[in-house]
Amino acid sequence: MIAAKGYGTKHSFTDLKPYAFEREEAGPHEVEIEVLFCGVCHSDIHQVKNEWSNTVYPCVPGHEVVGRVTRVGAHVGKHAVGDIVGVGCMIESCRHCAPCQTGEENYCEGPNSWLATYNGPMVPAEKAPDGKNSYGRDNTFGGYSDVLVVNEDFVLKIPAGLKPEVAAPILCAGVTTYSPLKHWGVKPGDEVGIVGFGGLGHMAAKLAKAMGATVTVFTKTADKLKEAARLGVNGVLEDDKEALKPLKSSFDFILSTIPEKHDINPFIELLKRDATMCVVGALEPLKPVNNQEVAFHRKHVAGSLIGSLSDTQEVLDFCAQHGIGPDIEIIPIQDINKAFKKVEDSEARFRYVIEMASLKDETDFHQF
Amino acid sequence: MIAAKGYGTKHSFTDLKPYAFEREEAGPHEVEIEVLFCGVCHSDIHQVKNEWSNTVYPCVPGHEVVGRVTRVGAHVGKHAVGDIVGVGCMIESCRHCAPCQTGEENYCEGPNSWLATYNGPMVPAEKAPDGKNSYGRDNTFGGYSDVLVVNEDFVLKIPAGLKPEVAAPILCAGVTTYSPLKHWGVKPGDEVGIVGFGGLGHMAAKLAKAMGATVTVFTKTADKLKEAARLGVNGVLEDDKEALKPLKSSFDFILSTIPEKHDINPFIELLKRDATMCVVGALEPLKPVNNQEVAFHRKHVAGSLIGSLSDTQEVLDFCAQHGIGPDIEIIPIQDINKAFKKVEDSEARFRYVIEMASLKDETDFHQF
Numbered sequence: 001m002i003a004a005k006g007y008g009t010k011h012s013f014t015d016l017k018p019y020a021f022e023r024e025e026a027g028p029h030e031v032e033i034e035v036l037f038c039g040v041c042h043s044d045i046h047q048v049k050n051e052w053s054n055t056v057y058p059c060v061p062g063h064e065v066v067g068r069v070t071r072v073g074a075h076v077g078k079h080a081v082g083d084i085v086g087v088g089c090m091i092e093s094c095r096h097c098a099p100c101q102t103g104e105e106n107y108c109e110g111p112n113s114w115l116a117t118y119n120g121p122m123v124p125a126e127k128a129p130d131g132k133n134s135y136g137r138d139n140t141f142g143g144y145s146d147v148l149v150v151n152e153d154f155v156l157k158i159p160a161g162l163k164p165e166v167a168a169p170i171l172c173a174g175v176t177t178y179s180p181l182k183h184w185g186v187k188p189g190d191e192v193g194i195v196g197f198g199g200l201g202h203m204a205a206k207l208a209k210a211m212g213a214t215v216t217v218f219t220k221t222a223d224k225l226k227e228a229a230r231l232g233v234n235g236v237l238e239d240d241k242e243a244l245k246p247l248k249s250s251f252d253f254i255l256s257t258i259p260e261k262h263d264i265n266p267f268i269e270l271l272k273r274d275a276t277m278c279v280v281g282a283l284e285p286l287k288p289v290n291n292q293e294v295a296f297h298r299k300h301v302a303g304s305l306i307g308s309l310s311d312t313q314e315v316l317d318f319c320a321q322h323g324i325g326p327d328i329e330i331i332p333i334q335d336i337n338k339a340f341k342k343v344e345d346s347e348a349r350f351r352y353v354i355e356m357a358s359l360k361d362e363t364d365f366h367q368f
Numbered sequence: 369m370i371a372a373k374g375y376g377t378k379h380s381f382t383d384l385k386p387y388a389f390e391r392e393e394a395g396p397h398e399v400e401i402e403v404l405f406c407g408v409c410h411s412d413i414h415q416v417k418n419e420w421s422n423t424v425y426p427c428v429p430g431h432e433v434v435g436r437v438t439r440v441g442a443h444v445g446k447h448a449v450g451d452i453v454g455v456g457c458m459i460e461s462c463r464h465c466a467p468c469q470t471g472e473e474n475y476c477e478g479p480n481s482w483l484a485t486y487n488g489p490m491v492p493a494e495k496a497p498d499g500k501n502s503y504g505r506d507n508t509f510g511g512y513s514d515v516l517v518v519n520e521d522f523v524l525k526i527p528a529g530l531k532p533e534v535a536a537p538i539l540c541a542g543v544t545t546y547s548p549l550k551h552w553g554v555k556p557g558d559e560v561g562i563v564g565f566g567g568l569g570h571m572a573a574k575l576a577k578a579m580g581a582t583v584t585v586f587t588k589t590a591d592k593l594k595e596a597a598r599l600g601v602n603g604v605l606e607d608d609k610e611a612l613k614p615l616k617s618s619f620d621f622i623l624s625t626i627p628e629k630h631d632i633n634p635f636i637e638l639l640k641r642d643a644t645m646c647v648v649g650a651l652e653p654l655k656p657v658n659n660q661e662v663a664f665h666r667k668h669v670a671g672s673l674i675g676s677l678s679d680t681q682e683v684l685d686f687c688a689q690h691g692i693g694p695d696i697e698i699i700p701i702q703d704i705n706k707a708f709k710k711v712e713d714s715e716a717r718f719r720y721v722i723e724m725a726s727l728k729d730e731t732d733f734h735q736f
Contacts, residue, residue, distance in 0.1 A: 054674050099641065107641050107665060109617070183666070249477070256510030273467065276668070283663055285656040292651040295671030297475060300552070300644070 001025065002032070005359055006145025007333050008060035010368065012050035015337040019058065020365035021141065026149050031079050031142045032071035032152065033087065038143035039064030039169035039326075040352040042199060042259040042281075045340050047119055052283065056120050058368045062143030062354075063117040064171045066164040069155075076152045084164055086156040086316065087148060087307050088171035090114045092135060106179075106306045110134065117150075118142030121241070123146040142334065146359050156313050159320035166325035169351040170316055171201060172306065173326060177204035177255060178315035179307030180278045181211060184253050188212025193254035195238065195267055196281060197224045198343075200257035202350040203326055205233045207315070208255075210322040218267070221346055244270065249297070256281055263287040268299060276300040332358030369393065370400070373727055374449075374513025375701050376428035378736065380418035383705040387426065388733035389509065394517050396469035400439035401445050401455065401518065405698075406511035407432030407537035407563055408720040410567060410627040413708050417630065424488050426736045431457045431485040432539045434532040444520045450555030452532055452686065454524040454544055455516060456539035457674050458482045460503060473675045474547075478502065485518075485650060486510030512701065514727050524681050527688035534693035537567065537719040538684055540674065545572035546624060547675030548646045549579060552621050556580025561615075561622035563606065563635055564634075564649060565592045566711075568625035570718040571694055573601045575683070576623075578690040584615070586635070589714055612638065617665070632657040637665060644668040694719045702724030 001022040008019045026032045044061035065087040094110020108114040112120035117137045125133035158167045192213040194204045208215045216234035228235025251270045259281040327350045339352040369390040376387045394400045412429035420563040433455040462478020476482040481490035483503045493501035526535045560581040562572045575582045584602040595601025619638045697716045707720040
């Protein structure tokens with residue numbers, strides 16, 4: 001076992017606090033990573049607070065992890081000590097189901113689906129068809145910590161052109177928006193709408209723009225219209241009915257990144273015939289959709305979950321190539337609870353990234 | 369003007385009654401049709417009762433019309449006197465928009481969209497961008513009458529192999545289900561689910577089976593399980609959770625034909641990854657969809673509206689070729705109000721078709 005330190009919680013109702021715990025040493029196919037930076041994702045908050053009713057405690061969140069390889073197992077061939085690497089939302093999958101065989105591990109249909117970087121398998125033993133946990137671990141601890149041990153196949157390469165702290169949010173916010181933009185074929189000249197302009201939304205806007213699309217972001221926050229202008233995309237207040245009117249039936253693709261239940265009907269009206277609106281932010285029941293508008297123009301409402309390993313490597317390389325990345329604010333881990341509050345209040349511009357070196361200032365660690 | 373007789377109503381709250389009225393004579397590009405049979409569609413009931421809040425009164429419903437050509441305008445080239453022909457939901461479209469130019473008139477994006485066989489333009493003047501009605505008619509009278517006058521381009525040919533009374537429901541129930549089955553690429557070996565087993569549902573089941581799919585119908589009505597067996601398709605009670613469990617993630621395409629607000633979540637769970645559930649029955653807000661299931665397997669919820677003229681001709685020919693058609697019960701028009709009640713109570717097996725010769729027994733006609 002190796003000693004690990006991080007920020008976590010044992011309950012849904014308490015702040016994150018420093019904890020000391022242990023991790024398994026790297027096996028023959030695993031790499032040990034010194035965590036340098038970890039992005040703060042809205043889903044970390046959902047998970048810590050058990051807002052999806054599936055949190056396994058203790059919870060050490062963090063799935064936008066960039067670090068330096070410090071040790072490799074005997075059979076590791078893809079990464080070497082000293083490499084700057086990334087770990088996203090997954091650290092293992094069943095590897096046998098059809099999606100795994102075709103490189104779509106994020107849709108793993110194994111009995112426990114994929115193993116999340118924190119919170120354990122996506123389908124825990126209690127919900128698995130055979131009542132078992134094929135990963136042998138009910139919980140996993142994420143990147144709000146100083147060290148991570150991950151199978152080499154689930155470790156991404158951070159391109160030289162990307163700063164490690166900028167690369168971190170690409171591992172979730174980046175790929176979660178890149179994957180559907182790619183899957184639904186966004187191409188130069190397309191009109192693309194992005195609903196919600198936070199961590200995911202601002203990455204979606206930058207990626208769609210780099211793909212050659214004309215991008216319009218829809219936001220509830222007036223001062224974000226300036227941010228849209230700064231990124232060179234259109235900005236519209238989503239409650240401004242007069243502004244929405246001329247946009248009716250004009251979008252080739254719309255991506256909703258709002259991380260909670262919302263009304264997508266006003267945006268469905270903005271789609272062209274046969275076009276798709278994809279919802280990636282809210283993993284819960286949405287407000288009722290009026291099928292009249294959907295049927296009258298043969299529209300689609302779809303969803304998408306993060307992205308595959310190959311999508312993740314692609315978006316890292318795409319960002320390096322196009323010179324884009326998230327707008328980040330680096331924080332010490334001691335500020336994490338304040339940062340959570342600001343994310344919830346839509347005050348982040350746009351992604352907090354924890355500098356994990358700050359953990360070294362901590363002297364008093366709790367035990368799980 | 370020519371004298372016409374039919375069944376209609378001036379209010380949402382009264383039964384259909386016999387009316388005498390006038391129609392324009394056939395213009396140079398129009399054909400006059402003696403109506404032989406007209407199917408009874410659930411949407412006739414919605415429209416008569418103003419359940420979509422858009423009914424133009426007086427209302428003479430009927431858009432599954434089969435008849436004999438009795439007169440043709442000077443420039444008509446497609447049809448001749450004596451031909452057995454059909455008229456579905458549309459009798460005109462703008463002919464200039466992109467969907468009209470590519471043969472998808474049912475998605476006409478002209479200022480008034482398409483002109484419905486009854487109830488006038490889909491977008492009335494009051495709702496049109498320019499406040500006008502390009503068709504020059506605020507209302508149209510449908511096939512619950514003895515004569516119809518329609519532009520030749522919107523008149524379909526009834527293949528010799530199809531009885532006129534059997535062909536009638538194909539003009540709406542048939543094409544409304546055929547069009548999405550074709551659009552989403554149903555092919556031999558596919559697992560296809562049909563939700564709702566009434567007029568549309570039983571046509572969908574027959575069509576999907578003839579396309580080579582393995583078909584499962586979901587119904588709330590226990591005695592319809594025997595009907596499913598009779599048609600050679602699987603039948604499942606949609607409230608039977610134990611029966612649904614093994615069907616999870618097993619369908620390539622699911623079509624919902626239920627003509628009112630319902631919960632589609634149990635059926636979304638039955639879709640394979642990347643598959644589509646299309647809702648054609650309910651033209652209103654559905655119950656909230658849980659995006660977690662949609663996103664976790666990148667599923668789609670879509671809608672579809674009837675079908676194009678070419679889809680309509682195709683499904684008529686397809687039915688003739690495969691020897692299939694709706695299960696019908698022929699009624700005299702005097703039974704129409706009873707038939708409406710039975711359709712609402714899910715007691716029809718499966719489609720009522722009015723024999724319009726029965727109108728000749730009527731002696732006392734009201735005036736609009």
